Amino acid sequence: MKYKDYYEILGLERGASQEDVKRSYRKLARKYHPDISKHTDAEDRFKELGEAYDVLKDPEKRAAYDRMGSEWRNGQDFQPPPNWDEGFEFSGAGNEAGSQADFHDLFESIFGGAREARSRRHAFNAQGEDHHAKVLIDLEDAYRGAKRSISLQVPMIDTQGHVTLESRTLDVSIPKGIRAGQHLRLSGQGAPGATPGTAGDLYLEIGFREHPRFRVDGCDVSLELPVTPWEAALGAHIAVPTPDGSVEMTVPPGSGDSRRLRLKGKGIPANPPGDLYVILNIVLPPADNDSAKAAYDAMRQAFNFDPRAHFYG
Known part of the structure; x- marks a missing residue:
């Protein structure tokens, strides 16, 4: 225009x-x-x-x-x-x-x-x-x-x-x-x-008003939730904030980054109520000291894992 x-x-x-x-x-x-x-x-x-x-x-x-x-x-x-x-x-x-x-x-x-x-x-x-x-x-x-x-x-x-x-x-x-x-x-x-x-x-x-944490789509609400690699890999029970107080949510074992989990009925309480969607955001801890670096090195040695195994075709 x-x-x-x-x-x-x-x-x-x-x-x-x-x-x-x-x-x-x-x-x-x-x-x-x-x-x-x-x-x-x-x-x-x-x-x-x-x-x-x-x-x-x-x-x-x-x-x-x-x-x-x-x-x-x-x-x-x-x-x-x-x-x-x-x-x-x-x-x-x-x-x-x-x-x-x-x-x-x-x-x-x-x-x-x-x-x-x-x-x-x-x-x-x-x-x-x-x-x-x-x-x-x-x-x-x-x-x-x-x-x-x-x-x-x-x-x-x-x-x-x-x-x-x-x-x-x-x-x-x-x-x-x-x-x-x-x-x-x-x-x-x-x-x-x-x-x-x-x-x-x-x-x-x-x-x-724009919210620093939540996004709204009709009656549904979503937010990104930071989780540790071990919470995503092993599963965990985590307190999740909602606009009406926190609720406990189970993170299933083996969850990947950006996985979308639904809390039914925890969106806007309309008739019918919306849902709250939690998008997992896996956050890596910093390797900023000797013990943290040692932990990352131990992880490297423990896993036979190549994230680019199929990347090059």
Whole structure:
């Protein structure tokens, strides 16, 4: 994907007001309108201006675009930063009634899809619009359930016409067994309606923070477990950490490096629960003293073993 610098396209600084955006677009759209412009690239420039304006005129799209960073150059290969959308609250206006917004759709509406994106509804609606946000939780919260305070940032236009982010904090109950990609519905926490009882809902898309030890795939969880050569060769009973405390696991004799062992039902406690997969990582002790070197030499003499016996064909 190529980065599109919409501010550069419209000849604006990033701190430009919404009125500046409108004024610059109108000026350049007149200059490059295909019906009157004599520039050979007028049609392409006019489409490019329209795409940039569709994003920057919309406070939500502009705020989301700004969150992706300002260090990119126009035409540069681009990937959005990890979790760029964490805690970003948006209305998802234009979605079909009852559907949930998707952050991929929001991203596509900014880069490459802005011209095709549905226009925002401006008509008054007695029922407040639903809002959406992505939040990251700890894996341990999915195992045990938790009560957490989350902070969200909502795009707003200040009195000077600039797009700003207003923060709000909500107390949320994280249910045990929730998976990444599922949504929590907070009734009445979306946009206000005609009366307090007609406010929209807030849908929180759940993601997991990166964990230093565990990896998640749906309801299944995996980790690498360091073992000694003798534990792998002779078998052993080893305490294995899980997000909900340690459990004892049997390493079968003759286990090789990268062997995958399953602890059934020790993944995320959904319905049905996931499994915990333990990948063995055989770690060699260092030969950093005379006794350790002697032990390695004794092992060399004890085994008639050539790991490259079939390597050369």
